Amino acid sequence: MFKRKKVFKILITGSFGSGKTTLVRTLSQIEPVLTEKRISSEEERTVAGKETTTVAMDVGKLKISDDLEVHLFSTPGQERFSFMFDVLSKGIIGALILVDATNRLSMEVAKSLADKVRELYGVPIVFGVTKLDLPDAKSLEEIRAHLEDDDAKVVPLDPRRPEDGKRALLELLSLALEE
Numbered sequence: 244m245f246k247r248k249k250v251f252k253i254l255i256t257g258s259f260g261s262g263k264t265t266l267v268r269t270l271s272q273i274e275p276v277l278t279e280k281r282i283s284s285e286e287e288r289t290v291a292g293k294e295t296t297t298v299a300m301d302v303g304k305l306k307i308s309d310d311l312e313v314h315l316f317s318t319p320g321q322e323r324f325s326f327m328f329d330v331l332s333k334g335i336i337g338a339l340i341l342v343d344a345t346n347r348l349s350m351e352v353a354k355s356l357a358d359k360v361r362e363l364y365g366v367p368i369v370f371g372v373t374k375l376d377l378p379d380a381k382s383l384e385e386i387r388a389h390l391e392d393d394d395a396k397v398v399p400l401d402p403r404r405p406e407d408g409k410r411a412l413l414e415l416l417s418l419a420l421e422e
């Protein structure tokens with residue numbers, strides 16, 4: 244019998260340079276839709292080696308099984324583009340919030356994004372901690388303690404590694420689908 248394919252929308256968000264676009268690029272099985280612009284001002288040069296920034300969104304698609312597909316929508320990290328958050332969040336079943344382990348501010352941003360997701364959309368959250376391999380990174384345990392969020396999972400996630408990204412997505416899907 245014909246089985247209808249289920250399509251779920253997931254939001255990927257997090258601070259500037261936390262790895263959102265990298266993750267969408269890594270996971271998407273279609274050519275992702277990216278809106279990258281070259282970084283123009285010194286203010287934006289806070290992440291070493293980063294030449295571009297997202298100005299509207301990234302969109303990617305990933306097939307989990309024959310009847311389950313996930314659409315990934317990721318936000319720009321810069322505050323001046325925060326108006327995109329609501330546009331991108333319509334209809335999400337969960338949010339993956341990236342935390343840059345080398346940037347203290349990233350934890351604060353992640354906490355306030357989690358508050359916003361819960362208040363506006365009431366969906367489950369997984370925090371993915373990126374850049375744990377870098378020398379100035381805080382440990383996963385320190386970050387978990389600082390986030391103080393018993394309702395969310397906190398997992399290590401190198402956005403350049405497909406298996407890391409998939410593991411985090413599956414955690415999020417299992418939280419979202421059991422609710």
Ligand SMILES: Nc1nc2c(ncn2[C@@H]2O[C@H](COP(=O)(O)OP(=O)(O)OP(=O)(O)O)[C@@H](O)[C@H]2O)c(=O)[nH]1
Nearest residue numbers: 259260261262263264265296297319320373374401
């Ligand atoms: N070594 C290391 N580098 C990482 C890791 N995660 C992300 N990066 C690097 O950090 C940079 C992140 O850049 P983007 O993916 O553009 O970040 P973004 O969150 O989309 O940034 P905005 O859209 O500007 O907010 C890239 O150069 C990644 O290769 C990690 O776990 N380890």
Ligand SMILES: [Mg+2]
Nearest residue numbers: 263264296297
């Ligand atoms: Mg980006």
